[in-house]
Amino acid sequence: MLEIKNLHASINGKEILKGLSLSVKPGEIHAIMGPNGSGKSTLSSVITGNPAFEVTQGSIIFEGKDLQEMAPEKRANEGIFLSFQYPVEIPGVSMVNFMRTAINEQRKYRELPPISATDFLRIMREKKALVEMDNKLTNRSVNEGFSGGEKKRNEIFQMAMLEPKLAILDETDSGLDIDALRIVAHGVNKLKSPENATIVITHYQRLLEYIIPDYVHVLHDGRIVKSGGKELALELEARGYDWIKQEVAV
Amino acid sequence: MEKQYIDLYKTHHSLIKQHAAPVMNESRDASFALFEKLGFPTTKLENYKYTDLKEALSLDYGLNVRRLDFPVDPYQAFKCDVPGIQSYLYFVVNDAFYPEYNEQNAELPKEVIVCSLKEAAEKYPDLMAKYYGRLSTQKQDGLVAFNGAFAQDGFFMYVPKNVQLDRPVQLVNIMRADVDFMANAHNLIILEEGAKAQLLVCDHTVDDVRFVSNRVTEVFVAENATYEHYKLENTHIKTTNLSTLLIEQQASSNVLGNVITLHNGLTRNSIEIALNGENCETELCGMVIADKKQQVDNFTSVLHNMPNCHSNELFKYVLDDVSKGAFTGRLYVAKDAQKTRAYQTNRNILLNRTAKMRTKPQLEIYADDVKCSHGATIGQLDEQAMFYMRTRGIPYEEARLLLMFAFTADVIDNIRIPALADRMKMLVEKRLRGELSKCEGCTICQ
Ligand SMILES: Nc1ncnc2c1ncn2[C@@H]1O[C@H](COP(=O)(O)OP(=O)(O)OP(=O)(O)O)[C@@H](O)[C@H]1O
Ligand SMILES: [Mg+2]
Numbered sequence: 001m002l003e004i005k006n007l008h009a010s011i012n013g014k015e016i017l018k019g020l021s022l023s024v025k026p027g028e029i030h031a032i033m034g035p036n037g038s039g040k041s042t043l044s045s046v047i048t049g050n051p052a053f054e055v056t057q058g059s060i061i062f063e064g065k066d067l068q069e070m071a072p073e074k075r076a077n078e079g080i081f082l083s084f085q086y087p088v089e090i091p092g093v094s095m096v097n098f099m100r101t102a103i104n105e106q107r108k109y110r111e112l113p114p115i116s117a118t119d120f121l122r123i124m125r126e127k128k129a130l131v132e133m134d135n136k137l138t139n140r141s142v143n144e145g146f147s148g149g150e151k152k153r154n155e156i157f158q159m160a161m162l163e164p165k166l167a168i169l170d171e172t173d174s175g176l177d178i179d180a181l182r183i184v185a186h187g188v189n190k191l192k193s194p195e196n197a198t199i200v201i202t203h204y205q206r207l208l209e210y211i212i213p214d215y216v217h218v219l220h221d222g223r224i225v226k227s228g229g230k231e232l233a234l235e236l237e238a239r240g241y242d243w244i245k246q247e248v249a250v
Numbered sequence: 251m252e253k254q255y256i257d258l259y260k261t262h263h264s265l266i267k268q269h270a271a272p273v274m275n276e277s278r279d280a281s282f283a284l285f286e287k288l289g290f291p292t293t294k295l296e297n298y299k300y301t302d303l304k305e306a307l308s309l310d311y312g313l314n315v316r317r318l319d320f321p322v323d324p325y326q327a328f329k330c331d332v333p334g335i336q337s338y339l340y341f342v343v344n345d346a347f348y349p350e351y352n353e354q355n356a357e358l359p360k361e362v363i364v365c366s367l368k369e370a371a372e373k374y375p376d377l378m379a380k381y382y383g384r385l386s387t388q389k390q391d392g393l394v395a396f397n398g399a400f401a402q403d404g405f406f407m408y409v410p411k412n413v414q415l416d417r418p419v420q421l422v423n424i425m426r427a428d429v430d431f432m433a434n435a436h437n438l439i440i441l442e443e444g445a446k447a448q449l450l451v452c453d454h455t456v457d458d459v460r461f462v463s464n465r466v467t468e469v470f471v472a473e474n475a476t477y478e479h480y481k482l483e484n485t486h487i488k489t490t491n492l493s494t495l496l497i498e499q500q501a502s503s504n505v506l507g508n509v510i511t512l513h514n515g516l517t518r519n520s521i522e523i524a525l526n527g528e529n530c531e532t533e534l535c536g537m538v539i540a541d542k543k544q545q546v547d548n549f550t551s552v553l554h555n556m557p558n559c560h561s562n563e564l565f566k567y568v569l570d571d572v573s574k575g576a577f578t579g580r581l582y583v584a585k586d587a588q589k590t591r592a593y594q595t596n597r598n599i600l601l602n603r604t605a606k607m608r609t610k611p612q613l614e615i616y617a618d619d620v621k622c623s624h625g626a627t628i629g630q631l632d633e634q635a636m637f638y639m640r641t642r643g644i645p646y647e648e649a650r651l652l653l654m655f656a657f658t659a660d661v662i663d664n665i666r667i668p669a670l671a672d673r674m675k676m677l678v679e680k681r682l683r684g685e686l687s688k689c690e691g692c693t694i695c696q
Contacts, residue, residue, distance in 0.1 A: 048641050052633070076643035088638040092656025101652065102642040109643070141656075142638075158642065 008057035016042045018222035027194040034219035048082045077109035079165030083155035090142040127160040131187045148175030168199045173207040185210030205237040251308045269317040270402040271371030273378045281398025288392040300576035300608045301547040306490040311432035337420035345435035363408040370406035385496040397466040401436035414446035430460040437467040441475040448478040455485040462490045469497040478506040489515040501527025509536035522551040525559045532561040537661040540573035547576040554587040563594040569605035576608045585616040594624040
């Protein structure tokens with residue numbers, strides 16, 4: 001589904017990703033862990049097409065299509081979703097209007113007519129229930145004045161609305177309290193199917209107890225330096241990253 | 251540049267006076283003398299330094315000092331059947347009040363007077379003597395003085411004590427001529443104690459000639475009265491729209507000014523609101539959407555002359571291409587105007603590098619127990635928000651539009667007539683989409 005090969009990417013002339021490769025197949029869950037500043041969010045930005053980053057080498061192929069040729073909105077409509085580490089506040093744009101525009105753009109891309117008002121309201125209701133999101137939040141501007149946890153919950157709500165093929169969750173667990181973590185993880189699992197895949201970026205084993213990964217990768221200095229099964233996450237939790245850094249240095 | 255008008259006045263002042271009401275003529279020579287002294291404002295003056303009127307004013311314009319009728323039926327030209335905006339509807343063509351009776355205005359309360367300034371001067375000389383020129387003749391401003399010298403007519407509205415109008419009064423200003431043309435209308439609006447009125451002014455141009463409209467509007471808002479002044483400009487690129495709005499508020503009155511420029515040529519709005527009684531509430535806001543070579547200069551002045559008043563000012567600009575915007579927010583708080591609360595915000599978005607914005611807060615605060623704030627920003631659309639929306643599948647152009655629309659939303663929220671707010675949202679969206687790229691008559695009334 002997603003094939004990343006020897007990816008190099010930089011921002012403002014500074015190279016952040018330095019030859020990263022990753023292969024994700026339908027139905028799989030991949031966890032990416034790694035120290036602060038190692039390039040995890042950069043990877044998610046590059047996959048989703050953030051124009052601030054420049055890909056200098058390598059390739060990203062999604063379902064046989066070269067992503068680098070595509071604008072961010074096209075990648076989204078092809079089925080890629082990013083739950084932001086730091087969701088953006090958009091004052092003046094209401095959640096409802098935002099969501100309706102997004103849904104209709106997706107439908108337009110699939111050559112479907114705009115969604116009817118009743119269908120839209122019904123789906124909104126269902127998905128809100130899935131992540132137990134407060135009604136009041138969807139009546140406000142996008143993320144404006146939302147608490148850290150509310151923003152994360154809102155990301156998963158949007159994911160539920162858009163039903164992506166590939167979801168990238170960038171530290172969705174940070175800022176969530178224990179109950180919220182469970183609810184959000186439950187939501188993610190509910191949306192899981194053999195056709196779609198998830199990349200979970202996290203620092204903590206805790207989330208991975210709910211969303212059980214098939215693979216765990218360690219990202220260090222712009223490269224994946226170690227990959228393993230779910231037990232690697234436990235090892236990292238117990239031992240930190242230093243031993244891996246040493247292994248790499250050797 | 252001034253010479254042709256000075257000569258015109260000297261040769262034709264008796265003709266000008268002959269076609270105007272005596273009460274308007276009383277101050278005419280003095281206004282002319284002042285104009286002779288001041289001339290048209292130049293960029294050398296602090297208050298006009300952002301907008302150069304020289305080119306626009308040096309052309310040769312016709313003036314209709316003989317008050318010849320212009321053949322136009324505004325009801326034909328502008329069908330007003332917007333569902334929802336039910337208004338009392340009036341037209342001023344150039345500077346002449348359109349006299350024909352309109353069925354739509356049948357329900358205007360009998361004690362309310364709406365007519366031409368000339369008619370008001372004849373029928374209600376006391377009212378006119380009391381109010382006409384009271385605010386404008388003191389102004390040391392070349393444009394206002396020019397208006398005082400040449401204005402012969404305009405719009406008049408009087409709302410007596412405790413009369414509250416149930417729907418807005420709509421004044422559609424139409425510029426119409428076959429040659430390059432200048433009009434100097436003078437409007438007078440009087441609200442007595444406890445009265446309430448909403449005025450929606452729509453500025454339009456119909457002919458493909460150059461226009462200069464030099465309009466002065468005086469508004470008197472008595473104690474406990476509520477007045478809302480909406481101005482929507484949708485004129486063509488060859489228009490020079492010079493508008494001076496002077497408002498005087500008495501104690502416990504409430505005024506809202508909302509000045510929206512959707513499409514124009516060169517516009518200068520001078521707005522001065524004097525709070526001459528305690529406990530006044532004043533909300534002044536505006537929005538500018540400009541592209542191509544359009545220019546808009548909003549020069550605002552809020553004068554806190556008395557204690558315990560509250561004013562709030564909010565202006566937003568979206569500028570594209572080589573358009574130019576300017577905003578001045580003068581805030582004066584007199585020595586005795588304690589407990590003043592005065593806030594001012596000006597936010598601007600430049601959609602490219604060639605558009606220009608000048609913004610200047612001008613605070614003159616002489617009282618010590620006050621709460622005042624001001625803030626101005628000039629920026630681009632938020633890149634991160636753009637990316638965020640695009641990752642949800644919203645295309646670049648649509649995301650841009652949503653952000654621009656969101657940016658202007660709080661100015662629209664300050665419209666207290668729901669049907670007008672809805673209509674305005676639609677017009678702004680159309681404008682931002684580029685579908686209102688030229689003036690097509692009254693977009694409010696289509
Ligand atoms: N705009 C920028 N200009 C310069 N450097 C940047 C910019 N954005 C990110 N970086 C740098 O790129 C590196 C990788 O950042 P990234 O956000 O991808 O890390 P991360 O692995 O997600 O870290 P964290 O665990 O803290 O979220 C960091 O050193 C960061 O400082
Ligand atoms: Mg990160």
